Amino acid sequence: MFDLSNTNSTLVDFDLHTGLSKTRETLRRPLSAMKGMYHDQAAFDATVKSGDPLVYEFFDMGVPDSSGDVAYGTSITYPGKVGDEYHMTKGHFHTVLDTAEVYYCLRGHGLMMMESPEGEVEVQELTPGKAVYVPGRFAHRSINISAKEPLITFFAFPGHAGHDYGSIETQGFRKLVVERDGKPALVDNPRWSK
Numbered sequence: 780m781f782d783l784s785n786t787n788s789t790l791v792d793f794d795l796h797t798g799l800s801k802t803r804e805t806l807r808r809p810l811s812a813m814k815g816m817y818h819d820q821a822a823f824d825a826t827v828k829s830g831d832p833l834v835y836e837f838f839d840m841g842v843p844d845s846s847g848d849v850a851y852g853t854s855i856t857y858p859g860k861v862g863d864e865y866h867m868t869k870g871h872f873h874t875v876l877d878t879a880e881v882y883y884c885l886r887g888h889g890l891m892m893m894e895s896p897e898g899e900v901e902v903q904e905l906t907p908g909k910a911v912y913v914p915g916r917f918a919h920r921s922i923n924i925s926a927k928e929p930l931i932t933f934f935a936f937p938g939h940a941g942h943d944y945g946s947i948e949t950q951g952f953r954k955l956v957v958e959r960d961g962k963p964a965l966v967d968n969p970r971w972s973k
């Protein structure tokens with residue numbers, strides 16, 4: 780009925796329940812790949828020692844890194860905590876700072892933590908069906924606040940954006956999300972300094 784011999788477009792499967800693809804591999808970040816990113820160093824060491832859980836995985840679809848292209852894929856952050864801090868992605872600025880990104884939540888319950896170099900902090904709640912637009916200049920980190928479900932999002936950003944982990948790798952975001960009385964709470968990051 781249709782000529783399906785396309786060569787320029789791409790069609791990829793992403794499972795709505797697992798976020799994974801039958802045809803593509805993810806990049807996987809176990810906890811040991813996040814050294815220095817959780818505030819409770821003792822809990823970090825103990826959790827790595829007791830099995831080094833997979834914290835998140837995501838797709839790099841190999842889209843060209845030009846401004847006319849769009850990088851996309853799913854990101855899956857598994858439930859869990861390191862001490863009192865919820866599982867999260869490393870987080871990054873874009874190397875081309877003013878490039879934005881969109882995340883659409885497919886499953887789970889999470890927060891998108893955002894922070895500009897000038898110190899504006901914004902947090903948006905992610906539940907299935909909600910899309911968050913992360914404006915240019917804002918670093919962003921996904922945080923899974925569910926105790927049992929993975930946080931699955933579909934993301935898209937300009938191909939030339941790049942990832943800049945600089946200040947985040949050394950001192951993190953200004954705010955942390957930790958569990959207090961069974962609920963997520965936003966607190967100052969004691970390690971953050973100007």
Ligand SMILES: O=P(O)(O)OC[C@H]1O[C@](O)(CO)[C@@H](O)[C@@H]1O
Nearest residue numbers: 837838854868869870871934942
């Ligand atoms: O680069 P990080 O912070 O480790 O997180 C990876 C996530 O961010 C993305 O680069 C999208 O911005 C995805 O590949 C993935 O969801």
Ligand SMILES: [Fe+2]
Nearest residue numbers: 873880919936
């Ligand atoms: Fe990004």
